[in-house]
Amino acid sequence: MQPVGAVVPLRVDIAEKTFRSAQGVSITALQDLSFEVRQGEFACLLGPSGCGKTTTLRILLGLDKDFSGSFQLPEGGSDRIAAVFQEPVLLPWRTVEQNVRLALPKNLRTKNLDGLFDTLGLAGMRALYPAELSLGLARRAALARAFATEPAVLFLDEPFASLDERTAERLRHLLLTVWSARPTTALMVTHNLREALMLSDRIIVLAQRPAHVLGMFDVRLPRHYRNPQVMSDLLRSFQQKFPGVA
Amino acid sequence: MSAPDTGDRPPGAAADTSSQSGLAAALTPVLTVAASLLGLCLLWGLAAHAWPSRAFPGPAQVWQVLLAEAANGDLFYHLGATLGRVAAAYVVAMVVGSVIGVLLGSHRSADRFFAPWVVLFLNIPALVVIVLAYIWFGLNEAAAIGAVAVNKIPNVVVTMREGARALDPSYAEMAAVYRFGLLDRIRHVLLPQLQPYLAAASRSGIALIWKIVLVVELLGRSNGVGFQIYLYFQLFDVTAILAYTLAFVAVMLVIELFLVQPVERYATRWRRRPA
Ligand SMILES: Nc1ncnc2c1ncn2[C@@H]1O[C@H](COP(=O)(O)OP(=O)(O)OP(=O)(O)O)[C@@H](O)[C@H]1O
Ligand SMILES: [Mg+2]
Numbered sequence: 001m002q003p004v005g006a007v008v009p010l011r012v013d014i015a016e017k018t019f020r021s022a023q024g025v026s027i028t029a030l031q032d033l034s035f036e037v038r039q040g041e042f043a044c045l046l047g048p049s050g051c052g053k054t055t056t057l058r059i060l061l062g063l064d065k066d067f068s069g070s071f072q073l074p075e076g077g078s079d080r081i082a083a084v085f086q087e088p089v090l091l092p093w094r095t096v097e098q099n100v101r102l103a104l105p106k107n108l109r110t111k112n113l114d115g116l117f118d119t120l121g122l123a124g125m126r127a128l129y130p131a132e133l134s135l136g137l138a139r140r141a142a143l144a145r146a147f148a149t150e151p152a153v154l155f156l157d158e159p160f161a162s163l164d165e166r167t168a169e170r171l172r173h174l175l176l177t178v179w180s181a182r183p184t185t186a187l188m189v190t191h192n193l194r195e196a197l198m199l200s201d202r203i204i205v206l207a208q209r210p211a212h213v214l215g216m217f218d219v220r221l222p223r224h225y226r227n228p229q230v231m232s233d234l235l236r237s238f239q240q241k242f243p244g245v246a
Numbered sequence: 247m248s249a250p251d252t253g254d255r256p257p258g259a260a261a262d263t264s265s266q267s268g269l270a271a272a273l274t275p276v277l278t279v280a281a282s283l284l285g286l287c288l289l290w291g292l293a294a295h296a297w298p299s300r301a302f303p304g305p306a307q308v309w310q311v312l313l314a315e316a317a318n319g320d321l322f323y324h325l326g327a328t329l330g331r332v333a334a335a336y337v338v339a340m341v342v343g344s345v346i347g348v349l350l351g352s353h354r355s356a357d358r359f360f361a362p363w364v365v366l367f368l369n370i371p372a373l374v375v376i377v378l379a380y381i382w383f384g385l386n387e388a389a390a391i392g393a394v395a396v397n398k399i400p401n402v403v404v405t406m407r408e409g410a411r412a413l414d415p416s417y418a419e420m421a422a423v424y425r426f427g428l429l430d431r432i433r434h435v436l437l438p439q440l441q442p443y444l445a446a447a448s449r450s451g452i453a454l455i456w457k458i459v460l461v462v463e464l465l466g467r468s469n470g471v472g473f474q475i476y477l478y479f480q481l482f483d484v485t486a487i488l489a490y491t492l493a494f495v496a497v498m499l500v501i502e503l504f505l506v507q508p509v510e511r512y513a514t515r516w517r518r519r520p521a
Contacts, residue, residue: 063419081423089420093438093516102434103424129516149424 009074009185010037010060010153016210017055017067029055030067031210037202039074040183044196046245047206053189054086056211057155060187074152074185080105082151084159088138090130090145097126100145113148119178120144136167140174147178154179156188160195172199176223193245197234198226205242217241303485312489320474321493327470328494331387331459335394336451342395343402344444348436350403351410364407367400372458376465385466394458401454402447409443441513448506456498 017030029052037043045053058064060071061083073081082103090099097117101109117123120140130138139159146154159175160168172195179186190196196203203217217238221230239245287305294304315321350357350364379393413436421435437444463472471494478486 061419061423063422080425083420083423085416085420087416089416091417091434091438093441094434098434102426102430105425106427131516145424 009039010187011072012036012056012060013071014056014059014067014069016069017052017059017064028210030059030212032212033069033206035204035213035216037185037187040185041201042179042183042186042188042199044200044203045187045189045206046193046196046203047191047211048208049191051206051209052211053191053206054157057083057157057187057189061155080149080151082146082149082154084139084142084146084154084156086157086161088130088135088142090138090141092130095127095129096122096133096141096144099130099141100148103145103149105149108149111148113144116144116148116178119181120174136163136171139163139171143171143175143178147182147184150182151184154184154186156186158189158191160192168195175199180223193235193238194231197231197238198223203238205245214245215242300482301484303488307485308488308492311485312493315486315489315493321490324469324471324474324490325493325497327467328456328459328463328472329497331391331394331462331470332452332456334391335398335455335459336448338391338395339398339402339451339455340444340447343399343447344406344440346399347403347406348410348440351407352413357407364400364403367396368404372397372461376458376462380466387467390459390462390467394455394462397458398451398455401450405443405447405450406440409440412443413439438513445510445513452498452501452506456494 012033012035014030014033016028016032019027019029021027033052033056035043045056047053055064059067060073061081090096091102094102097113100113104111114123117126120143122137122140122144125133125137125141130141133141143159146156160171163171176199188196188199197219201219203219205214205217206212207214219226219234221234226234291304291306294302312321350360375396376390376393379389379396383389383392417435417439418431421431426435459470460472460475463470464476467473471490474490475487478484478490
């Protein structure tokens, strides 16, 4: 399919992933799911709730090895991966800063994080424990942890879920700011179409369970041109291409 | 914006101790304890006065003997010997019991296989273990400490197995994604989650261990509080028996107040939230 020699940083080719529940019922979550994300591209996985997006990310993160098929993670530079989970998953017994530093490789443990904390508006929160943060701040800390590791690829699983719209919008802008400073190959799961149109270079549209790719939607426009007017145009052309989705 | 909940508190988790406003408020519990103990002493004194007997001395007589034993150094020598055994048995039991407990709690099939062993060992009387240890390994320090530890290990296993079952897999997954090293995983992911269970096992552990240590000393050692109590039992000297008992209970109380509780407060500092 791919021309020989082309750089394909993230290639996913999952033939099937089936869960067996405790009652013996088997649920096929993924079937013939294959897509690619190019080097330095920000891609969104868009699909209805329960279609298998988290399952896909867990496989790519190496947390679930019980599937058939294969995938290939980006190579070169740092070989590390980073993830922002559906919940912030900060260690409650470590401060914000300790949480970030613990995720760093040994040789980077003492690196200067002032810039990152400043950008994310966490400068005054470094010594707080996660229980002392609001959900929005905890999600920023999770973003800080992911970006601090300077990963080769970044996975995000609905990082702005269950936030009020204003907070979510601010966090999306913050995410874009830190991401633009060092464009990393990124794959973000969402079921929010507007969010996907605002953030991504390309949207991978998934079907209902078992998840497979319905099609791709490329957003070639640079992000700073995506004003409300342009966004509603994008929205319209998306809905023309994928009627019935979102 | 509201702060997220810290989640359920497992059994044994220390309560928040954030309100320490004013000296009076801080002193009240101390004074209450003092008054309560004083009341007990008074009651004891009255009872001893009402039924005077060599087998039931009053607090003043016990205090006299305590001072005498302290003055000639015997008290501290035997207290030290017993404390050393308690500490050694405690460390052995906690380390071995925790490792086994966590392994069983995180491997379902191993747990199913070994669960009957745990029940079996839980129900072997302490005395049997002690006697067998002395017969098989001789009347030595290692046998004594080992016997005490073996008595305590099944309890620790059960508590820590519970703790391991309650581990939140999302932390382990986060640690796997960010490639935490083994030591970091133990120190920053595993132990903090197990802390309430470690505290619970420690608490019940120290209480059980020091009682068994006295029996071990009585049966096969030539020093320690247990040995002294046996000695004074043969001499029918109840005053000295009570003096040694009180001294040891006092030491354990001090350890609880000035070692166990501060360590626990430190370990749970992250639970405290500004009002
Ligand atoms: N451990 C599991 N055991 C059994 N079934 C599971 C398990 N995990 C997920 N599933 C099933 O797989 C399907 C996909 O789940 P997944 O969590 O990947 O959905 P999702 O797309 O992330 O949904 P959401 O947007 O709500 O987070 C669901 O139908 C779910 O019931
Ligand atoms: Mg999900």
